[in-house]
Amino acid sequence: MREILVERSLARFAAARAASVVAGAGSGITVGPLRLADREPRALPGPDWHRVSPVLAGICGSDLATVDGASSRYFESIVSFPFVLGHEIVGTVGGGRLAGSRVVVEPVLGCVARAIEPPCPACAAGRKGACERIAFGHLKPGLQTGFCADTGGGWSDGLVAHTSQLHAVPAELSDEAAVMVEPAACAIHAALLGAVVPGERVVVLGSGTLGLATLAALRHYGQPAVVVAVAKHPVQRDLAEQLGADQVVRPEELERAVRRLTGSLGLAGGGSPSRLTGGADVVFDCVGSSSSIASSLAVVRPGGRVVLVGMPGTVRLDLAPLWQREIALVGAYAYGTEQTPDGPRSTFDLAFELVAAARLERLVSARYPLERYEEAVRHAANAGRRGAVKVVFAIGRSSSPAWRSGPPNTESVETNA
Amino acid sequence: MSPAPERPVTRGHSSPVVRLPRKMLGALAPPTWPGTVERPLPRSHVGTDYDTSWSRTPVARLARAMITDNITRPFVRLAAAPTVVGAEHLDPLRGPVIFAANHSSHLDTAIVLSALPVRYRHHCVVAAAADYFFDRRWKGDLWSLALGTIPMERSRVNRRSVDLAAELVADGWSVVIFPEGGRTTDGWGQEFRGWTAYLAKRCGVPVVPVHLHGVRPIFPKGGNRLRPGEVEVRFGAPLRPLTATATASEGGHGREEDARRFGARVEQSVAALADEAETDWWSARRRAARGETPDLRGPDAAAWRRAWLLPESRRSNAGVRRRTPSAPW
């Protein structure tokens, strides 16, 4: 069985970090801790576990951070080596009573998957993302499938998943749409955490997969008065407009655009405000870098909220504005159960709705076979610049008729990298 | 607990210039003052309390003579190229006098000193604003050494400083005074303060009116750079308060001229010198005789007209400067 394995090697993580700093994002792939391995299939950890053969597996921003050795060391104790990357997975169940059905894997490994009885308070309340036992139970530590040595991950021919992690894919949904369910769930969770009140002015910083999905979620589940999206590249700009951004601006234009929009004054810097007196009500930072968090703090109004959607690491920040302007800085990780007007609903259920409603399959722009993982990772790391959004591995054969017909707007295999 | 001792208003000179952190001094650190014990205010050594006596010791006088002749005078020659007019009025004078000059620039003191005959140049003190030249110890040290300044209150007659000046005059020192009490801001003169005449009367010494012509264009108040030019230093005939007989013969009250009237006469003499510098000696004399000498303080009109009528020799090169935003290229 083929897997893209990440091994514990400090030297190779350091090399990847160095390479990515010198040669740009994605360059860690050649010297880093990843290799394509051929291994015996894993044992099923328990009775409720199934083998899943991935059909499509997405490359996520957090995966790229691992590839480039840029992940925070915070994660060291909640992952277990060697692990297989990939947590955006649509696949086919390999055996048991679910054999042959097409599923999306909900990667969080909470108390239920870990057979911990009784479950922790968070899991008991349905907030799987906040599970307190992700390093315990009969599985090795790992916050998600894709970071745990016992489960494998999406960038492989096969992995194991607990029944509670599996969500059947409706027949009418294409594989491309299905692979977007997991990121869509993250975006919905973040959008709802932002608690946008109708009429509020919102900024979505970053127009990668998460940024665009957050935009779609905001439009679908809230009534913000104005959404300003920040996009660097032409493809991102177009998609942001299609998904409902009222104004799409380049990063360097953001402060001026927010100033105009909110009618606030500027401080210092002559005619080019270096600080605003007012700002947007809510800012969704879908990038997670020092500079993106700093510009989020710069454009949010006093008393406003900044939601960190993109995964941050160790950042250098001036927190004086956060303190003086009483800004709430909120993290938004994973998913679980959301409070909706129709009562509590699982984030994944909402994500299936959103993917279909907003046609998020259009974000899948390139597919690679596992063997060409180096190219795939480089492509994903430079997605925006190269006119792509979501890059996926196309691994197995789908059991769904929708797959065979192929989605309309993706190249079947990217050959010209 | 008693209230914390007040911060001294003036700086004591006992305080060390650089305070080392306590940690570095270790056991040698000075003890801290108990909060329950009132702390005495340190003695003031600045302003009119500055003691300039050291600057009149032979060693300091010698040093000042060297500075005046080797630094101040060459500098004044370069920057202001002074022409001295009316020095003959000083020839018959022996013994201390008071020089009263108009004031428009920091250069004035140096120019007057440079223009004085040797016997006065090295035996005179300059009354200087206590709040400006003596507000820090080092400034007091510097100016009293270089120019022989003594501290003087600008606006009121301060007993201590007048006593000091009177003592010095009695000792044979001459005094250079700028009776306006400060440099002009708009080019026109300011009212002469009372202490020049008061001091002259008290000590019984003559006042020599001095007019400096053309200094303001070189370095005005608020100026930020020197624009070398040419100045004229004009000495007038020495003035003494009119005696009782003199006032009586002029049909007056028959008492000795009082300080106020005498001061006004000093101001008029300087104004006549100014007129002479602007025009010529003869027409200035005739105007003075008719009592039509233009007032040093300028016309009583709107600010712009005062500025508009200001003679070239008193204009400033400074103007108003506000920071202009720089171009971003």
Place this chain on the structure above:
Amino acid sequence: MSPRPGFVLEVDRSTPPTLFWHGEGWRLERLPAGSRVVYPPEPLPALEDPDAAIRHALEHPAGDSSPLSALLRPGAKVTIAFDDVSLPLPPMRAPDVRQRVVEAVLDAAAGAGVDDVVLIAALALHRRMTDAELRHALGSRVFDAFAPHGLLLQHDAEDPAGVVHLGLTDHGEDVEINRRAAESDLLVYVNINLVAMDGGHKSVATGLASYKSIRHHHNVRTMQQSRSFMDRHHSELHTSNWRMGRLIAKAGVKVFQIETTLNLDTFPSQFSFLQKREWEWSLRDRAAFHATSAALERTPAGLKRQIFQSIRSPHALTSVHAGEVEAVHELTLADVHRQQLVRVDGQADVLTMGLPYICPYNVNSIMNPILVACLGLGYFFNLYRGRPLVREGGVCIMSHPTPWAFNPVHHPSYIDFFEQVLAETVDPLEIEAKYEESFATDPWYVHLYRTSNAYHGVHPFYMWYWCAHALQHLGQVIVVGGDRAAVRRLGFKPASSLADALEMAEDVVGRDPSITHLHNPPLFLADVT
């Protein structure tokens, strides 16, 4: 030798390449044979004793007005308003005409014993001038006499207490002007009439007015009905200003108008080749041209800007008139025409022009893309009397590097206009309806206009309205050698060479189009039949 009038050259095979301004530099371009090049007249001789001429004009006023000295008395409240940094172009060598005139007026005021005199820079909605610019315009003597006492003011159209509403014209237009000016016993306005548009009632009714008042004539409809705004008798812009000016006079504001005209001697002698006909370039001119061009090629953009912005023009005074506004303006117009009018027969399919580094709104600043559009389509296109130099549906080709660059101190609202408004639409009417109000009232722009050196928030809109007549008239606008992204944002087509631009123009106007080239510097007014 008396100066030669302007003339129209027909390009043939032996014509040397023609000079095109190109921002901080120039291009030599070969125009196709048969093209016409309109050359400006040569500079008229300067007045021999300008100060005497000014004094004479003040004491021998035109129209129904007493001599200035008769209008001044002790105790009177006198305000002297003067044109701001946007005139003349490039800024002239000291002494500036304003300095000469203001000094003469002040001498009269001082002689009459007038104490209450205030100077006001008639900014309208332009940026405040810096102290250095005021000092240059008025001279040190005036500056030092007034500025330190707070008597040298700059008009503030956004000061609610500083403007006064004088009423509505019969067309319902608000007339709201500077309070100090309106409440003075005498308002003296000192003009520099660089082009035919300047002066007349526009001086007070626009220069000292508020946004509320200015918007009645600075709008798309007025600009589209001004054919052209350089021809006061066919300009809706001026008609509206004249209505306002008459209302101001009726409201009791006594205006003593002083108008001055300059000759076309625009550039100092080291750039004399700019003002000569190419076949008359001397050896010195050719050497200067090649040396300067080579040096400029190796100079970074910022430094080039600095060099060009430091050019001081040798402009000389050719006439001065003073007195009642309308009488003075007619005399002045005749003098402007005497210097600037060039007769051109018929329109062309294609109009080409080279755009310089400067326009009225970027003195000591950056010529941003909006100003490029305004200079070409607003000013140069409108330098006609009769009909435009190019036919309806024709093509205008402009040459300018059009960098995507802004001066954030002077043009903050321009940046937002370019990034946020032009990104959405370039249609003047749509822009006016949808965005003008919010830019004009944006508190940040108001703050910068009043306290910094920024143009008013609404000013970029006026620049775009200035282009409205040309945008409506032309089939296409092509910019040669410009920043592609910036040119496209303006809604124009970028071309890398004049030859390409002419090829592109043929798609619009057909094969073998007739071409007219507006040769500048200096500026002139085409009288098109």
